Amino acid sequence: MLVASGLVKHYGGVTALDGVGIALDAGEVHALVGENGAGKSTLVKILSGVVRPEGGTVELDGAPVRFADARHAAAQGVAIVSQELMTYDDLTVLENLFPYGAPRRRGLVSTREMRRLAAPVLAELGLDPPPHAKVGALPLADRQLLEICRALLQDPRVLILDEPTSALPRDAAARLAAVTRRLAGRGLAVLYISHFLEEVMRVATRVTVLRDGRVVLPGAPAADVGLDSLVTAMLGQPARHAAAAAAAPRRPGGAAAARTAVALASVTVPGRLRDVSLTAAGGEIVGLAGLQGSGHLAVLDAVCGRARPASGTVRLPDGRSPRSPRHAVTMGVAYVSGDRKGRGLMLDKALWENITSVSWLGQGRGGVMPRRSRLVARSRAHLERLRVRGGVRARASELSGGNQQKAVFAKWLDADPAVLVLDDPTRGVDVGARGELHGIVRGLAAEGKAVLIASSDLAELVELCHRVVVLQHGRIVGTLAGDRLTEPELSLAMNAGFADPG
Known part of the structure; x- marks a missing residue:
């Protein structure tokens, strides 16, 4: 369906692509993986018309093509869902789904026809937002799914999904994987870029690996590629099986651990939190987990001054409460977002x-x-x-x-900072950079800083945290620590609330 050969691209003195080629067949999910900086983004931008190569060719259905821009590529049947969200936050859901060429009736935009066309695609993705809601008010996961819906409404022949599940909870990611396989079954050629390698192995038909701007594994059948060999191809060295040794100790150490750095006491934020109390000490990494809308992200907002409690208190290291995000910064609160x-x-x-x-x-x-x-x-x-x-x-x-x-x-x-607030801090980064960022977080905790982290990646919470607080419907339903802090236990607590309160 689409073939790229010998692509070359430089940025200043840096070679982004050095003779890269890839072939996408109709009816397959072809995964593209590699470390950050390996050239994946540049390749995707060339295939979708955002960037022009300095050398090489692109063919669509056997005919050479040279896209003028992304809109031209979409008109030719190549649609992309970018890792970085491209939604128009001030526009409504329907306006985002039909930014160009909205259906008309008697010369006027027909919202009825827009809703009719969008309904089955939204339903397939499990998305049901109010059609006239402003997209900027939607959760990050919904905005990510909305972009995928917009791409599918273009009726593409080639669909490029760049980190499509980086902001999605596990159930939505699994649903999208099933949708991706169905799309390929209908004859689409799907290029799937993801840093979640287990996800790649479940979804992909073939895998291509880039390293330092070159192809090091060209279109190998996914069934023949093991996870370890995939990581070795990405990094250029064997994978290290040191996850257990690298994991954070289940008990924070040092004198700083005795000092409470963050304390929420009976905090209620209307519509988001109900009577929530928790603490985080210096040197401690505390995870916050829950399904979408459960309240775990509202805890982060309360600590950062982005959500003002109607009742209860939020105390930071100096004993004061954050009045605004700027005030929280002056009090030593750092906010690292995956966005x-x-x-x-x-x-x-x-x-x-x-x-x-x-x-x-x-x-x-x-x-x-x-x-x-x-x-x-x-x-x-x-x-x-x-x-x-x-x-x-x-x-x-x-x-x-x-x-x-x-x-x-x-x-x-x-x-x-004295307090780090992390919201999906490794979203969209490769396995190597993820390990480096985890090392930074552990190092900051070892210096006595308190860390609060929410992540859509349960493995990340298990690997990093001393304990994880689970919320449902704005309330704390349990805390997992020690031997109970495992992915199955965490998933059970998030979905059923069966964890013992801590």
């Missing part, structure tokens, strides 16, 4: 400006006009510590997803 482009970075600014933005502008360190050389030097030290691939003066938009997320961490490291 790095929407809430994490100023994409048009240099990395040094991003990294020093909180400590300088938010906390007022260094005076009104600090010396730029000092800010740049400080930023460079953070980039080197986190092994970010990108110069200190590079724009944030030029980095791969994993390096962008490391830059978000660097920004908060520069602010030296």
